Amino acid sequence: xxxxxxxxxxxxxxxxxxxxxxxxxxxxxxxxxxxxxxxxxxxxxxxxxxxxxxxxxxxxxxxxxxxxxxxxxxxxxxxxxxxxxxxxxxxxxxxxxxxxxxxxxxxxxxxxxxxxxxxxxxxxxxxxxxxxxxxxxxxxxxxxxxxxxxxxxxxxxxxxxxxxxxxxxxxxxxxxxxxxxxxxxxxxxxxxxxxxxxxxxxxxxxxxxxxxxxxxxxxxxxxxxxxxxxxxxxxxxxxxxxxxxxxxxxxxxxxxxxxxxxxxxxxxxxxxxxxxxxxxxxxxxxx
Amino acid sequence: xxxxxxxxxxxxxxxxxxxxxxxxxxxxxxxxxxxxxxxxxxxxxxxxxxxxxxxxxxxxxxxxxxxxxxxxxxxxxxxxxxxxxxxxxxxxxxxxxxxxxxxxxxxxxxxxxxxxxxxxxxxxxxxxxxxxxxxxxxxxxxxxxxxxxxxxxxxxxxxxxxxxxxxxxxxxxxxxxxxxxxxxxxxxxxxxxxxxxxxxxxxxxxxxxxxxxxxxxxxxxxxxxxxxxxxxxxxxxxxxxxxxxxxxxxxxxxxxxxxxxxxxxxxxxxxxxxxxxxxxxxxxxxx
Numbered sequence: 092x093x094x095x096x097x098x099x100x101x102x103x104x105x106x107x108x109x110x111x112x113x114x115x116x117x118x119x120x121x122x123x124x125x126x127x128x129x130x131x132x133x134x135x136x137x138x139x140x141x142x143x144x145x146x147x148x149x150x151x152x153x154x155x156x157x158x159x160x161x162x163x164x165x166x167x168x169x170x171x172x173x174x175x176x177x178x179x180x181x182x183x184x185x186x187x188x189x190x191x192x193x194x195x196x197x198x199x200x201x202x203x204x205x206x207x208x209x210x211x212x213x214x215x216x217x218x219x220x221x222x223x224x225x226x227x228x229x230x231x232x233x234x235x236x237x238x239x240x241x242x243x244x245x246x247x248x249x250x251x252x253x254x255x256x257x258x259x260x261x262x263x264x265x266x267x268x269x270x271x272x273x274x275x276x277x278x279x280x281x282x283x284x285x286x287x288x289x290x291x292x293x294x295x296x297x298x299x300x301x302x303x304x305x306x307x308x309x310x311x312x313x314x315x316x317x318x319x320x321x322x323x324x325x326x327x328x329x330x331x332x333x334x335x336x337x338x339x340x341x342x343x344x345x346x347x348x349x350x351x352x353x354x355x356x357x358x359x360x361x362x363x364x365x366x367x368x369x370x371x372x373x374x375x376x377x378x
Numbered sequence: 379x380x381x382x383x384x385x386x387x388x389x390x391x392x393x394x395x396x397x398x399x400x401x402x403x404x405x406x407x408x409x410x411x412x413x414x415x416x417x418x419x420x421x422x423x424x425x426x427x428x429x430x431x432x433x434x435x436x437x438x439x440x441x442x443x444x445x446x447x448x449x450x451x452x453x454x455x456x457x458x459x460x461x462x463x464x465x466x467x468x469x470x471x472x473x474x475x476x477x478x479x480x481x482x483x484x485x486x487x488x489x490x491x492x493x494x495x496x497x498x499x500x501x502x503x504x505x506x507x508x509x510x511x512x513x514x515x516x517x518x519x520x521x522x523x524x525x526x527x528x529x530x531x532x533x534x535x536x537x538x539x540x541x542x543x544x545x546x547x548x549x550x551x552x553x554x555x556x557x558x559x560x561x562x563x564x565x566x567x568x569x570x571x572x573x574x575x576x577x578x579x580x581x582x583x584x585x586x587x588x589x590x591x592x593x594x595x596x597x598x599x600x601x602x603x604x605x606x607x608x609x610x611x612x613x614x615x616x617x618x619x620x621x622x623x624x625x626x627x628x629x630x631x632x633x634x635x636x637x638x639x640x641x642x643x644x645x646x647x648x649x650x651x652x653x654x655x656x657x658x659x660x661x662x663x664x665x
Contacts, residue, residue: 114523120531123523176495181487200468201534204491208463208498209527215502216518219511227514231503236401236410240496244407247488 094368098141104155105140106132108164112217126198126206127213131171134189134321136376138304139166139275142297145369146279149362150289158221159282165217166275169234172210173243173271175203182247183326190321226278233274242267251329260336261302268308269301292356296366299353304373306333306346311378313339320378346374381655385428391442392427393419395451399504413485413493414500418458421476421608423663425591426453426562429584432656433566436649437576445508446569452504453562456521459497460530460558462490469534470613477608513565520561529554538616547623548589555595556588579643583653586640591660593620593633598665600626607665633661 092100109131114124140163147159178185178193179200186196195203218227232238245263249255276297280290309332312324327335333342350370357363379387396418401411427450434446465472465480466487473483482490505514519525532550536542563584567577596619604611614622620629637657644650 118523120523120528120535122535123527123531127523176491179491181491202531204463204466204468205527205531205534207495209523211495211498212518212522212527215505216515216522218502219515219518222511224506224509224511224514227511228503228506231499231506235499235503236405236407236414236496240410240492240499241407244410244489244492247492248407248409 094365097365101141101144101155102137104160105137105163105167108160109167112161112164113213122198122202123206123209126194126202127210129197130175130188130194130206131168131210133191135167135171137167139170139271140164141369142166142272142275143279143282145362145365146276146285146293147283148279149293149357149360149366150280150283150285152279152283156282158223159279161217161220162226162278162282163275165214165230166271166278168210168214168217169230169239170271172207172214173234173239175207175210177243179203182243185323185326187317187322221278221282223282225281229274229277229281233270238266238270238274242270246330249331252331255331255336257336260331260333263331264302264305264333265298268305269298272301272304273297292358296353296356296370299349299356300370300373303346303349303353303370306342306349307374307376309333309335310339310342310346311376315378343374350374381652384652388428388431388442389424391447392424392450392454395447396454399448399451400500409485409489410493410496413481413489414497416484417462417475417481417493418455418497420478422454422458424454425660426457426558427451428656429453429559429562430566430569432649432652433563433572433580434570435566436580436644436647436653437567437570437572439566439570443569445510446566448504448507449513449565449569450562452501452517453558453565455497455501455504456517456526457558459494459501460521460526462494462497464530466490469530472610472613474604474609508565508569510569512568516561516564516568520557525553525557525561529557533617536618539618542618542623544623547618547620550618551589551592551620552585555592556585559588559591560584579645583640583643583657586636586643587657587660590633590636590640590657593629593636594661594663596620596622597626597629597633598663602665630661637661 113128113131116125116128118124143163175194177183178188179195185193187193194206218230242263246267249259273294276293280293311320312327313334315324317324353370354367357366400415400418403412403415405411430450430453462481464470465475466482472480474480481493505517529550533554536546560581563580567580598607599611599614600621602611640657641654644653
C-alpha cells in the first residue's frame with residue numbers, strides 16, 4: 092500500500108477509535124466529556140498512533156487488531172492531555188490550539204486541568220486493555236520525570252534564562268517530545284513480539300525522528316503564521332529552542348542530519364520505505 | 379496482631395516504599411522530585427494503602443509481597459496527585475495541606491501541575507509492576523470521569539449553587555472519595571486471588587466506608603481548627619457537603635449508619651475484626 096494511503100487509512104481508524112472509546116458528550120458529567128472530546132477529536136496529525144502502527148507493521152504485525160488500536164489511541168490521549176496542561180496559564184499560557192480556543196480558554200482552567208487528568212487515566216485504561224503489562228510500564232516511564240514531564244519541567248525552569256547549554260537544549264527536546272515518540276514505536280514493536288534488536292533500532296530511530304520533529308516545530312514557530320499552524324506563533328522567544336541556540340539554517344541542517352541518520356539505522360524490509368517516508372515527512376511538513 | 383500494631387507496621391512499610399520508589403531529590407530535574415517527595419512523604423493517614431493490605435489479608439493473602447506494596451504505594455501516589463491538583467488556585471485554591479504549604483504555594487503552579495502529572499504516571503508504573511493487568515484497569519477506571527475526576531468535576535460545577543439535590547450530593551462523595559477507597563480494597567482482593575463474592579462484598583464495604591469517610595471530613599471541616607486538621611478549615615461553605623444539606627447531627631447519624639451497614643456486610647474470618655476497627659476509625663478520627 093502506498094504510504095499516503097496507509098497513513099490516511101490508519102488516521103481514520105484511530106479517529107474512529109478515539110470517537111468510540113471516549114465517553115459521549117451526553118454522558119454525565121457532560122462538561123468534562125465535552126472538554127475531552129473537544130481536545131481529542133479536534134484535529135491533529137495523529138503522529139504518535141501512526142508510529143505505533145508503522146512500528147507494529149515493520150516488526151511483522153498485520154492488520155488493525157484491537158489491542159494495537161487501544162495502544163495507538165492511548166498515546167494520542169496522552170499527547171492530548173499534555174497539550175491541555177501545557178497550554179494552561181501557569182504553564183505556556185496559550186489561548187489557541189489546532190486553530191481554535193485552547194481547552195482552558197473554552198472550558199475554564201479547572202475543567203481543563205481535570206480533562207487532562209481524565210485523558211491521562213483513560214489512556215492507562217486503554218493500555219491495560221492491550222493485555223500487555225510491559226506496554227503499560229513502558230508508557231508510564233516515558234511520560235514521567237525521566238520523560239515527558241522531565242522535559243516540560245526544564246522547558247519551564249530554563250525559560251527566559253541566558254547561557255543555556257546545548258546539553259540542556261537536547262535534554263528538553265529529547266524528553267519533552269522524543270520520549271513519547273520513542274515509546275509509541277516501542278509499544279508497536281512490543282505488540283508485534285519484536286526481537287530485542289528491532290526494539291533497539293526503533294528506539295534509536297524514534298529518538299532521532301523525535302528530536303527532528305521538535306526542531307521542525309521550533310522552526311515553524313519562527314517562520315509561520317498563526318493561520319498556518321493553528322496555534323500562537325512567535326511565542327518561543329523566551330524558550331530554549333534550536334533556532335534560538337543554533338539559528339534557523341543550522342537548525343534545519345541538524346534536523347535533516349537526524350532524519351538521514353534515523354533512516355540509515357533501519358534494515359530493509361517491506362515496511363522500511365514507509366518509515367523512511369515518515370521520517371522525511373517530519374521535516375518537510377508545513378504545519 | 380492487634381489492629382493498632384498492624385496499622386502502624388503497615389504504615390511504616392508503605393512509607394519506606396514511598397521513600398524508595400520515588401526518585402531522590404538530587405535526581406535531575408531536582409525541583410520536580412523535591413515537589414513530589416514534599417507532598418508524598420509529608421505525612422498523611424495512608425488510609426488507601428492500608429485498605430489494600432487489609433483487603434489482601436482479609437482475602438487470605440499473607441505478608442508484604444512486593445506486588446502488593448507496589449499497588450499500595452500506587453494508590454497513595456494517586457491520592458497525593460489528586461490533592462495537589464485539587465489545591466490549585468483554579469480548583470479549591472488551598473494554601474495549606476497537612477500542616478504546611480500546599481504544593482503550588484511552595485513550588486509554584488507550573489511545578490505543582492507537573493508534580494501531580496508525574497505522580498499520576500508513577501502510580502501506573504507501579505501498578506504495571508504488580509504484573510496484574512486487571513489491577514491497572516480497575517484503578518484507571520476508578521480515577522477517571524466515572525470516578526475521582528467525575529466527582530471533582532461536580533464538586534466544582536455545583537460549588538455555590540443552591541438547590542443541589544441529594545442525588546448530586548451522593549454522586550460527588552461517591553466519586554470524589556469513595557471510588558478510590560473502593561478500588562484500593564478491590565485491588566488488594568484481586569492480588570489475593572479473591573473470589574467474585576469477596577470482591578463484591580469488599581466493594582460494597584468500601585462504598586459505605588468511603589462515603590462515611592467523606593462525611594466525617596466535611597464534619598471536621600466545620601468543627602475543627604486549622605491547627606487540628608493541618609489544612610484550611612471552614613472552607614466548604616460554598617461546597618456541596620453533608621453538613622450543609624443535612625445539618626451536623628443528621629450527618630453524624632448517616633455516617634454512623636453507613637459504618638454499621640459496612641460492618642454487617644462482612645462474613646467473619648480472622649481479619650474481619652480489623653475491617654471493623656478500620657470502619658470505626660473512619661468516623662471516630664479527630665483529623
